Amino acid sequence: MAQPPPLPSPSSATIEDVARLAEVSIATVSRAIHTPEKVATSTRQRVNQAIAITGYTTNAMARSLRMGRSNMILVLAPDIGDPNFSSILVGLENEARAHGYGVLIGHTQNDPERGLDYLKFLNSNQAAGLLLFTGHAPFGHQTMTERLPPTVGLFEPVFNGQISYVGVDDTAGARKAAEHLLSSGHRRIAFIGESRTRLGHQRRRRGFDLALDAARIPATDRLVLEGDGTIESGRLALEQIFMRGEAPTAFMCVNDATAIGVVNGLSARGYELPRDMSVIGFDDIPQATYVHPPLTTIRQPRSAIGRQAMALLLQSLDGPARPPEDILIMPDLVVRGSVTLPPRR
Amino acid sequence: MAQPPPLPSPSSATIEDVARLAEVSIATVSRAIHTPEKVATSTRQRVNQAIAITGYTTNAMARSLRMGRSNMILVLAPDIGDPNFSSILVGLENEARAHGYGVLIGHTQNDPERGLDYLKFLNSNQAAGLLLFTGHAPFGHQTMTERLPPTVGLFEPVFNGQISYVGVDDTAGARKAAEHLLSSGHRRIAFIGESRTRLGHQRRRRGFDLALDAARIPATDRLVLEGDGTIESGRLALEQIFMRGEAPTAFMCVNDATAIGVVNGLSARGYELPRDMSVIGFDDIPQATYVHPPLTTIRQPRSAIGRQAMALLLQSLDGPARPPEDILIMPDLVVRGSVTLPPRR
DNA sequence: ATCATCCATGTAAAGGTTTACATTGTGCGA
DNA sequence: TCGCACAATGTAAACCTTTACATGGATGAT
Structure with a gap:
């Protein structure tokens, strides 16, 4: 038996x-x-x-207490639902796991109270390192970085560049996007999503300008509208353009969400895309495929960003302290159906 | 000075x-x-x-070590990108926070290795409670639940019903959907997304049958196709239907992703929706608004599910042990544009 | 004045590890 | 045979809390 x-x-x-x-x-x-x-x-x-x-x-807790350091990495994101987030996560986790670290995720909702909760978690040595998503400083900006474990930013710089970050080369990507519109023959192009606060978006604006400068498009021919990167803001900016009565032939949007807003708005006004108007986005979120027409856009190299950011973090965990370092990865143009030649006058 | x-x-x-x-x-x-x-x-x-x-x-770690219990709740999800997940999270977190608990998220990717990592985390008392998303048992099914802290399932039962879960009343919701199609005049309806493994999907199938039984639609008039709940599976099932040459007038899909696949497939074949075909989904994911036509569907009461699940968990943390309990919340029909009268023959 | 209470505080153990240092024992060279 | 080096193991402190129990002093009743 x-x-x-x-x-x-x-x-x-x-x-x-x-x-x-x-x-x-x-x-x-x-x-x-x-x-x-x-x-x-x-x-x-x-x-x-x-x-x-x-x-x-x-018992990992007793171990960490004794050693003064755990083998978990905390990833803090203001919005877990962000379509960029979930795909970057896999890259992060693979890299971490290969080095014996686990990954935990905290959802701050941009609420400083919640951020503070996670700060306590960190101060108790419950995580050995910190990854900050999308340039948000979840503890309020005055936080002394000295009290934090090694930290790396994802996509955008944090704490005024006091820490390393890994992101996409927004300027170069935006320039690619604008050049794609230019080489399709567009001359009157609107930039939707000007921002005063988000550095990444400012850089995209800059890439736009660089491309148009190089093509000798006069500044007076450029429409620039503000926006906060939401679908709604795209629709809103569109309204303003039509109110002013100065329709361009193409829209370059600061991100795909904005572009979707523009596409929806144009369709609602009876334009047939891409015949009547061209639209290009930035990010390549999953929804970009399901809009009609499918969005031509700039693809975020997500898993590469995730991998590199975690690699950078792990280096500063094990090795000696190093000065902050910015790693910019070059994104690629994804051609789908939302850009064609401008209509004949 | x-x-x-x-x-x-x-x-x-x-x-x-x-x-x-x-x-x-x-x-x-x-x-x-x-x-x-x-x-x-x-x-x-x-x-x-x-x-x-x-x-x-x-120092939260020293505290937890001494007290044998932390004030963190771990939420384990196979896929953070799941559109159901992010919105449920807010409900969870609000409820937790109101009771002095924090929330951490673990991403298992359906990988038992990763699941085991989180199990160690739990065994070290680093979390006082566990929330399991979408019926997955991340440690392999043989895990003894005795070793786990109090646990509640989200959306679907876990561990063969040995623990409580909070979900939507799939059967009733699916019945509502089917009745909506019936009352619009449809008689030949296809059910897309039959599953042998996912209980929630089986229940939706059952709701479909109940409604059609009540309307005395003969079983021979019902088309039922398999699918795993992905967009691709919707498209695939559609192909099969057309290969057999038995087109229905309406499609009831096991979830919105499947429905989006069906809608795309129909559009690609030149059908104009909803004039030629009606489609109804289940879940009400964000993308459901952006398909053309916008999807009529059954809405998951997400924040209610989150709130109740966390409340249930917190009860079993503080109070005495209680027998497993299933809480089913009734979902509502959301009427958008993808269902109309069937076309005249 | 005596004693019992009770309030405020201190002492020390416990929780589960890791690791510097101490101890033991073995083999080897002289 | 002695002593030394070194390998294998044990002892105990440290990490930072919480809390049962002990202590001491003040208060009030008799």
Whole structure:
């Protein structure tokens, strides 16, 4: 008859249980786990057996308390639903896992109270490193970075550039987008989504200007409208343009959400796209494929950003402190159906 | 002249620093924080002052280690990008926060290895409770639930119903959807997304059958196609229907993603919707608004589910153990543009 | 004046690890 | 045979809290 399997201890086993069973001291158990070469083979075997029987797993909390450092990385995002977020996460996690780190996610909702909760988490050494999504400084801007563990920003700089960040080369990407419109023959182009606060969006504006400068399009021929990067803001900007009565032949939008707003607005006004108007976005979010027409846009190299950001973070965890470093990855143009030649006058 | 502000200790202050400064014992400090009524007013003031000066925040890890329980809730999801997830999260977090708990998110990607990492996290008492998204059992199905902290499932039952879950009443919701199609005059209706594994989807199928039974639609008039709930699966099922040459007048899809696949497929074949075909979905994901035509669907009461699930979890944290309990919330029909009368023959 | 209460505070243990240092025992060279 | 080096293991402190229990002093009743 088969023996019933050994009962796993109801509340999980401690290192002491293992030591007792293996008839060694707890120090030896710890060594058998972390520096096996310092333990005699026979002892090691007994310990491993005892671990198997008890089902022991080391209490990460006690471990971190003692070591003053955990092996978790905290990723803080203002909005988990951000379509950029979920795809970047996989890159982050793969890289972390390869180095023995786990990833936890915190959702701040741009609420400083919540940010503070996570700050306490960090101050208790419950995470060894911090990743900040989309340039938000979740603890209020005055936070001293000295109290934080090693930190890397994702997509946008944080804390006035006091820390490293990994992002896309917004200027170059935007320039590619604008050049695509120019080379399709457009001359009157509107830029939708001017921002005073978001650096990335400012850079995209700059890329737009660089391309149009190079093509010698006079500044007076450029329409620039403000927007906060939401679908609604795209629609709104469109209204303003039509109120002024100066319709361009193409729209370059600061991101895909804005572009979707513009596309919807144009369709609602009876324009047939892309015959009557061309629209280009930035980001390549999943929805970009499902708009009609599918959006031509600039693709965020998401998994590359995730991988590099985590790699950078892990370096500063293990290695010595290094000066902040900005890594910009070049994005690519994705041609779909929303850009064609301008209509004949 | 203003004094320079007191330097915050470089590595964060411990309770001992506070005690020294306030000239009391660490026990008194702890009491001043947690049971202030047991500390003399004057002492309490001195302690509070010392806390302010040192910038002390209690080390959550040491606290949890001592108390054998933390005040964090872990939410485990196979796919953070799931459009249901982000909106449910807010409900969860609000409820948790109101009771002094924080929320951390783990992304399992349906990878048992990652699941195991989070299991270690739990076994170290780093989270007091667990929330499982979409019926996935991230540690492999054989895991003994005894080792887990109090756990509640979201949307679908987990561990064969051994734990409570909060979800939508899929059967009733699907019935509402089917009845909407019936009352619009449809008689030949296809159900897209039959599943052998996902219970929620099976229930939706059942709601479909109940409605059609009640309307005395013979079983032979019902088309049922398999699908795994992805956009692609919707498109695929559509192909099969056309290959068989038995087009219905309406499609009831197991979820919105499937419905989007069907809508795209129909448009690609030149059908004009909703004139030629009606389509109804389930879930009401954000994209449902941006398809053409906007999708009529059944709305998941997301924030209610989040709130209730967290409330249920918190109850079993504080109160005594209770038997597993299933809470089903009734979803509502959202009428948009994808359902009309069937075309005349 | 004596004693019992009670309030405010301190002492010390416990929670589960890791690791510097101390101890033991073995083998080897002289 | 002695002593030394080194390998294997054990002892105990430290990480930072919380809390049961002990202590001391003041208050009030008798």
